[in-house]
Amino acid sequence: MDTTIGFIGTGVMGKSMAENLMNAGYTLSVYTRTKEKAKLLLDNGAAWKNTVAELAKEADVVISMVGYPQDVEAVYFGENGILENAREGTVVIDMTSSKPALAKKIYQAAAEKNIHALDAPVSGGDVGAKNGTLAIMAGGDQEIFDQALPIFNVIGSEIILQGEAGAGQHTKLCNQITIASNMIGVSEAIVYAKKAGLDPTRVLDSITTGAAGSWSLSNLAPRMIQGDYAPGFYVKHFIKDMTIALESAEEMGMSTPGLSLSLKLYKELAEKGEADSGTQALIKLFDN
Structure with a gap:
């Protein structure tokens, strides 16, 4: 080389x-x-x-x-x-x-x-x-x-x-918009499993292979269960990406309610001192 x-x-x-x-x-x-x-x-x-x-x-x-x-x-x-x-x-x-x-x-x-x-x-x-x-x-x-x-x-x-030029960045924003709402669902599902008296790891064995399957569910949900909030991707950087995506969507005259809610929740998470945690720390807002 x-x-x-x-x-x-x-x-x-x-x-x-x-x-x-x-x-x-x-x-x-x-x-x-x-x-x-x-x-x-x-x-x-x-x-x-x-x-x-x-x-x-x-x-x-x-x-x-x-x-x-x-x-x-x-x-x-x-x-x-x-x-x-x-x-x-x-x-x-x-x-x-x-x-x-x-x-x-x-x-x-x-x-x-x-x-x-x-x-x-x-x-x-x-x-x-x-x-x-x-x-x-x-x-x-x-x-x-x-x-x-x-x-x-x-x-x-x-x-x-x-x-x-710029098409790669637009595609990444599509990626982040998809993840934004998904992370709320993943967090809620894990907390729901716990409150229902289920073994959340066992629940993952069932739902990761079905229609609910996603990268976040397979890779970040296990970290949530283990209480591992080390950053694979920082909360602060996800907030940055979602903010750019929201601004870009607004420029195109598009409504993104899922993205808006996720951004609001992640900002709340950052205010609680989790800006340098991994995005899986979102579960802390639900698991109490």
Whole structure:
């Protein structure tokens, strides 16, 4: 693998994604605001870069996996950002869940510098990141998507180009809208099983394989039962995604009552001190 990948952001998911790329033989350089978070990668041979600019100058492909749209904006724009420092022909891939309009802005600004941009948010949480089975939803040009596909194949298993720039982000918002209402149902079902005197784990054995089945039911409900609220995906980041989705829906003149209720409940959960917990902590609002 003679492609050098610069990876920005080594949080819960980014760390595993970067590790899988290294294990596949890619040369990896890393930048993250907290160097300690990259320690495992650095110990295993990744090269540390002190700034985004330094990383962008040396990479053939730059992948960003940061927290919020303002973080994306900060790493891509400005004199120290990716676009001012990457070489012509570099492929830049933002895998953060962010705003479709920002993805289009990056694409257009990159094209002016002969840099190729894709938006490619993911779904699958910490489990998918560790196993290399993330769903990857891409927006951008077919030719550049095809060029990036070997990289995507290392970290994902369901990889689809959804359309032009911004289409990947719109698809991720569809994903989050679906999960939003589902998480309420999963939480209520577990609490209902307990109050009915049932063994909730045994109940899951029945309902995960039927019409109620979902990724959240299979992967997060067991954590709810065990009282494991460690983040596979942070409450604070889910709130960010749902807020973007709600704003986008409103711009299209669309009503999303399920999304609105879920956002309200998750904000309540965050106010109770659970912003850094995993999304499965929603059950705490029901289980009392």
